[in-house]
Amino acid sequence: MQTIVAIAYHTGYGHTGRLAEAVAKGASEVPGTTVEQHAVDQLTEDDWQALDRADAIIFGCPTYMSSASAAFATFKEATSKVWADNMRWRDKIAAGFTNSGNMSGDKLNTLVQIALLASQHGMVWVGLDRYGGWNTSAGAPSDTNRLGSWLGAMSQSNNDEGPDTAPIGSDLETAAALGRRVARFTKLHRAGDTYLSGTEDGSRDAVLSGSGTGECAG
Numbered sequence: 001m002q003t004i005v006a007i008a009y010h011t012g013y014g015h016t017g018r019l020a021e022a023v024a025k026g027a028s029e030v031p032g033t034t035v036e037q038h039a040v041d042q043l044t045e046d047d048w049q050a051l052d053r054a055d056a057i058i059f060g061c062p063t064y065m066s067s068a069s070a071a072f073a074t075f076k077e078a079t080s081k082v083w084a085d086n087m088r089w090r091d092k093i094a095a096g097f098t099n100s101g102n103m104s105g106d107k108l109n110t111l112v113q114i115a116l117l118a119s120q121h122g123m124v125w126v127g128l129d130r131y132g133g134w135n136t137s138a139g140a141p142s143d144t145n146r147l148g149s150w151l152g153a154m155s156q157s158n159n160d161e162g163p164d165t166a167p168i169g170s171d172l173e174t175a176a177a178l179g180r181r182v183a184r185f186t187k188l189h190r191a192g193d194t195y196l197s198g199t200e201d202g203s204r205d206a207v208l209s210g211s212g213t214g215e216c217a218g
């Protein structure tokens with residue numbers, strides 16, 4: 001079964017773009033996953049259609065002034081057309097990531113904004129399943145999930161470094177872990193759907209409402 005994981009992201013200066021690449025790399029490690037990246041400040045009609053076709057959308061943007069960047073906010077509002085069309089992103093898998101200059105930098109607010117966007121669309125949110133790192137005397141910045149985030153992947157990029165060196169490898173690996181997890185859950189979600197669609201009563205909705213048997217015809 002081939003599944004599509006789309007990454008819809010904004011980057012102002014390239015740092016969050018590195019994170020998007022890492023998320024893509026992680027997702028692509030799950031066999032049978034097609035990964036697409038879409039820069040939300042350059043979306044064409046084809047990009048919007050690709051997002052409609054995706055089984056999962058992972059949203060990402062930098063944190064600017066404690067919030068999602070303005071370019072991402074513009075995209076966020078533009079998705080209201082999708083929502084108004086019978087919530088056509090309903091039931092897709094969703095996740096999020098953000099990057100900022102400070103260790104905290106109030107970037108949890110950005111992930112909350114992204115998670116609320118996904119919730120308004122009726123999407124199914126997947127967070128990060130990694131223990132926090134860099135939180136003991138033996139810990140180090142090289143620990144994955146060094147910023148201790150579970151709603152989504154966070155990274156920090158020094159303000160005096162370009163995207164060639166920031167964010168650091170542990171943040172990129174954290175982002176890759178999120179990509180892998182989303183790709184795995186997307187497969188499980190689609191496989192369950194496909195299984196139930198093949199039940200003897202032939203109706204996923206019948207099974208889920210309790211009137212079907214749930215016995216697979218095959």
Ligand SMILES: Cc1cc2nc3c(=O)[nH]c(=O)nc-3n(C[C@H](O)[C@H](O)[C@H](O)COP(=O)(O)O)c2cc1C
Pocket residue numbers: 010011012013014015016017061062063064065066067099100101102103104105106157159
């Ligand atoms: C307009 C603006 C606002 C920013 N606000 C914050 C902030 O609230 N918190 C923070 O930690 N860093 C903040 N930063 C730093 C950026 O988050 C940081 O440079 C990040 O790496 C930029 O990612 P990008 O290269 O993908 O645009 C801000 C940067 C800019 C340009």
